[in-house]
Amino acid sequence: MVGALGKPMAADELLNVLFYVPTKKDLLANGLMFLCAAVLAAVFHYFPVDPATLGALVRDPASSLHQNLLALAIGGIVNYAIIFFAIDKFFLNSKESASAALGTTVLICLLYAVVWGGSHLHDRPWTMVLAWLHARDVRPFVVALRAGSILACLSSVPLKAWTFLGNQEFLDFSALRKAAPEWKNLVKKIEDIPHTGVPLTAAEGDRMNALLAAMLAALAGVGRRQPVARRDSPQLEGALRNFQAWFAHEAVPSAANINGLGAGIREDVRTIRQLS
Amino acid sequence: MSPAIAKEVQFLLFTDWDHPPRKSAKRPVENWPPFLAANPRDVPRIKDLKQAINGRIDGRLNGSIDSVDRIYFRHTNVGIDLVGNGDGSWDKVQGAIVDPDTTARSQNAAKLSRVATNLARQAPEYLRLRSKVLICLLPSAGGASAPTFPAAPVLAVKSTANSQDLMSEVLTWLTALNVHIDDDRMNATKEVRDAVEEFLEKKLL
Numbered sequence: 001m002v003g004a005l006g007k008p009m010a011a012d013e014l015l016n017v018l019f020y021v022p023t024k025k026d027l028l029a030n031g032l033m034f035l036c037a038a039v040l041a042a043v044f045h046y047f048p049v050d051p052a053t054l055g056a057l058v059r060d061p062a063s064s065l066h067q068n069l070l071a072l073a074i075g076g077i078v079n080y081a082i083i084f085f086a087i088d089k090f091f092l093n094s095k096e097s098a099s100a101a102l103g104t105t106v107l108i109c110l111l112y113a114v115v116w117g118g119s120h121l122h123d124r125p126w127t128m129v130l131a132w133l134h135a136r137d138v139r140p141f142v143v144a145l146r147a148g149s150i151l152a153c154l155s156s157v158p159l160k161a162w163t164f165l166g167n168q169e170f171l172d173f174s175a176l177r178k179a180a181p182e183w184k185n186l187v188k189k190i191e192d193i194p195h196t197g198v199p200l201t202a203a204e205g206d207r208m209n210a211l212l213a214a215m216l217a218a219l220a221g222v223g224r225r226q227p228v229a230r231r232d233s234p235q236l237e238g239a240l241r242n243f244q245a246w247f248a249h250e251a252v253p254s255a256a257n258i259n260g261l262g263a264g265i266r267e268d269v270r271t272i273r274q275l276s
Numbered sequence: 277m278s279p280a281i282a283k284e285v286q287f288l289l290f291t292d293w294d295h296p297p298r299k300s301a302k303r304p305v306e307n308w309p310p311f312l313a314a315n316p317r318d319v320p321r322i323k324d325l326k327q328a329i330n331g332r333i334d335g336r337l338n339g340s341i342d343s344v345d346r347i348y349f350r351h352t353n354v355g356i357d358l359v360g361n362g363d364g365s366w367d368k369v370q371g372a373i374v375d376p377d378t379t380a381r382s383q384n385a386a387k388l389s390r391v392a393t394n395l396a397r398q399a400p401e402y403l404r405l406r407s408k409v410l411i412c413l414l415p416s417a418g419g420a421s422a423p424t425f426p427a428a429p430v431l432a433v434k435s436t437a438n439s440q441d442l443m444s445e446v447l448t449w450l451t452a453l454n455v456h457i458d459d460d461r462m463n464a465t466k467e468v469r470d471a472v473e474e475f476l477e478k479k480l481l
Binding site: 197199202245246248249250252253254256257258259 | 281353365369
């Protein structure tokens with residue numbers, strides 16, 4: 001498999017396409033919490049949010065297959081949104097974080113569904129699972145997935161609100177992500193100058209310099225990076241530096257001197273647009 | 277990766293040629309033939325002159341200054357619209373090519389005055405030490421009188437009658453600048469060496 005810039009991807013980069021890759025410390029912390037929750041659920045029939053108080057939301061024996069699927073979809077979407085917004089800042093662009101959030105959501109919902117299912121099948125659970133598979137009965141699996149997805153999002157909200165501050169080691173690209181849309185708007189304006197005849201104003205020239213400085217500072221920050229971000233950061237930084245040099249060269253004596261994107265800078269602009 | 281951007285001096289094109297008189301599209305100023313109005317046989321466009329000047333610079337400096345260290349000529353991408361209210365980094369502009377007929381129109385004389393004052397006031401220390409801001413004055417096709425410039429020793433105003441004259445003035449000035457810079461980077465006092473490095477890094481972008 002190849003990445004955005006056509007280079008083959010390493011194993012951790014491939015994994016990162018579908019999953020958020022935590023640090024060992026985070027993996028251990030999350031794993032321990034999950035293990036504790038699983039033991040509490042399986043041995044003591046305790047859930048972070050009591051299914052009894054949630055009534056039909058987690059499990060409703062009267063629900064049809066379609067209603068279970070609808071509840072599963074809602075749980076999945078809410079989980080996806082929670083995970084996406086939690087990890088988005090650790091990636092260079094939303095495409096990468098959206099893709100990583102997808103696999104992570106599926107994995108978490110599956111884990112919760114397994115724990116929930118295990119707590120409800122006390123005797124010989126594998127025999128029952130095999131029997132359902134043999135009878136091609138999907139309903140018990142959908143019920144478990146529905147319960148898992150609802151429990152996952154209901155447990156992640158209090159965890160986030162009470163104690164868990166999230167990852168403290170990964171480099172936060174928020175400044176880059178905030179600057180990128182404005183940079184793209186200004187570059188579009190530069191690109192259109194030959195057609196519109198509307199030059200950049202002095203304020204827009206100053207803004208472009210500030211945006212470039214902010215984006216480069218964000219990329220130069222200290223901290224661990226998600227594998228795909230680690231892989232693409234040098235290309236993005238190189239392209240931004242080239243653009244910064246080009247802009248300084250062209251904006252003399254002012255930004256009004258820029259009359260479009262020169263052929264020599266188009267490749268760098270394409271790279272920045274693709275990676276930010 | 278993009279190729280490294282060459283060091284170039286920047287010349288302002290003080291012309292309204294990119295504003296055609298009727299409501300037709302704006303013309304790229306690089307296609308401006310600076311001497312055509314005064315002499316219909318003098319047809320080279322400013323981009324042709326730029327190419328010729330830089331080609332001759334290579335010929336003159338070949339063997340004495342490495343190509344990566346050479347300083348070339350370029351001009352602004354826009355005509356007098358660039359002047360506006362006079363704001364801008366005029367310390368990064370080392371020369372101007374001035375059309376007197378443009379100066380005579382509308383309020384352009386005031387614009388030229390602002391530009392010339394800014395060029396003189398903001399000229400980098402190194403340019404004051406070893407060279408000047410070069411202003412090439414074109415012949416007038418409409419009988420306009422030559423514009424006046426502020427009395428500033430850092431401004432060198434040269435009248436150019438045709439393309440050859442213009443190329444000759446720019447080439448002489450640019451060759452001398454290249455030679456001074458190359459020599460001063462190695463042999464000058466620390467003060468001058470600092471000034472030349474600042475000029476190269478911060479003024480010739």
